Amino acid sequence: MLYTDFQKTFESRLGTRADLYPYAVEYHRVRFEQTIHHLLHSILKQMDALIQKSDVSWTNTEEIVSDVLYCGEMDVEQLFALKIPDELTADRDFEEVKTKLYETKYYPIGEHLNYISFPPALERKAFIRKHFSRFKEESNFCDLGFGPGVLTAFILEQDTSWRAAGVDISKDCLRHAERLLNKKEVSERGELSIADVRSLPYPDDTFDVIVAVEVLEHIPDPEVGLAEAVRVLKPGGYAMTALPVQLPMLMHLYDFDTPDEVLALYEKVGLEVVDFETKEFQRQAGPFMDTFALSVNP
Numbered sequence: 001m002l003y004t005d006f007q008k009t010f011e012s013r014l015g016t017r018a019d020l021y022p023y024a025v026e027y028h029r030v031r032f033e034q035t036i037h038h039l040l041h042s043i044l045k046q047m048d049a050l051i052q053k054s055d056v057s058w059t060n061t062e063e064i065v066s067d068v069l070y071c072g073e074m075d076v077e078q079l080f081a082l083k084i085p086d087e088l089t090a091d092r093d094f095e096e097v098k099t100k101l102y103e104t105k106y107y108p109i110g111e112h113l114n115y116i117s118f119p120p121a122l123e124r125k126a127f128i129r130k131h132f133s134r135f136k137e138e139s140n141f142c143d144l145g146f147g148p149g150v151l152t153a154f155i156l157e158q159d160t161s162w163r164a165a166g167v168d169i170s171k172d173c174l175r176h177a178e179r180l181l182n183k184k185e186v187s188e189r190g191e192l193s194i195a196d197v198r199s200l201p202y203p204d205d206t207f208d209v210i211v212a213v214e215v216l217e218h219i220p221d222p223e224v225g226l227a228e229a230v231r232v233l234k235p236g237g238y239a240m241t242a243l244p245v246q247l248p249m250l251m252h253l254y255d256f257d258t259p260d261e262v263l264a265l266y267e268k269v270g271l272e273v274v275d276f277e278t279k280e281f282q283r284q285a286g287p288f289m290d291t292f293a294l295s296v297n298p
């Protein structure tokens, strides 16, 4: 499909809604230019149903783009003009990924925008939501590798008695996530800081729940990171983890080959898996799998 065809159909189907969701309209338009052709195709396919039955998708886009503009302290033109860093070499070196990718204004924004419609990101939220009822009042969470802070904010919004600490290696992520917690009015219950997941600044047995979603594959030694996470988890506490399988990328410094390898890692650090889901997703380079787990520290 050509952009002009997309634009014509998009505008005629959207009709008067364009006034209600200006960011959503611009976002979907610009994403076309950014090669996610297939995604917009699927949006067009669903549009009649979305417009007639529900406006969740537009509301969600609108809210997330508005959050991103606030967190990134920018306007919508600056957002669309933002350059995607593409200087990573094939060395897959932690310091290089950190300085050339995580420490950029783009990184938390790109990760945050995934929560509009990137299926694996939506599944992360769905998996966490599925288990909220297990967590007791006044639970103390720790979000390891919080990135844009979307999941930290999501957790804190569920229950006003919950608190969340979190670490990330990136100063840009810290700045972005702190602004997000502030915008969502949950920052009084959140304490985010810069640290490496392999060496956490917390005493043993501190947290009721640790969250390590799509972070352990970003270090060369996931077992070291997960063992450190278990150290700060109370006995009887829960670990919520997500790890991709067969998704080699320059910023992924460890590749898991099978779901069994992921399960073996949990067993090795002494976690007992309570719920384990695998989901297959498509991307241009081919299919890959994500795994989602809830485990207990016995």
Ligand SMILES: C[S@@+](CC[C@H](N)C(=O)[O-])C[C@H]1O[C@@H](n2cnc3c(N)ncnc32)[C@H](O)[C@@H]1O
Pocket: 102, 111, 124, 144, 145, 146, 147, 148, 149, 150, 151, 167, 168, 169, 170, 173, 195, 196, 197, 198, 212, 213, 214, 215, 218, 219
């Ligand atoms: C794919 S993002 C995931 C963000 C978030 N957990 C989510 O699911 O929305 C991975 C995050 O891990 C962080 N990270 C990578 N290596 C790290 C390390 N050694 N210690 C702490 N954070 C790290 C990156 O800065 C990045 O924000």
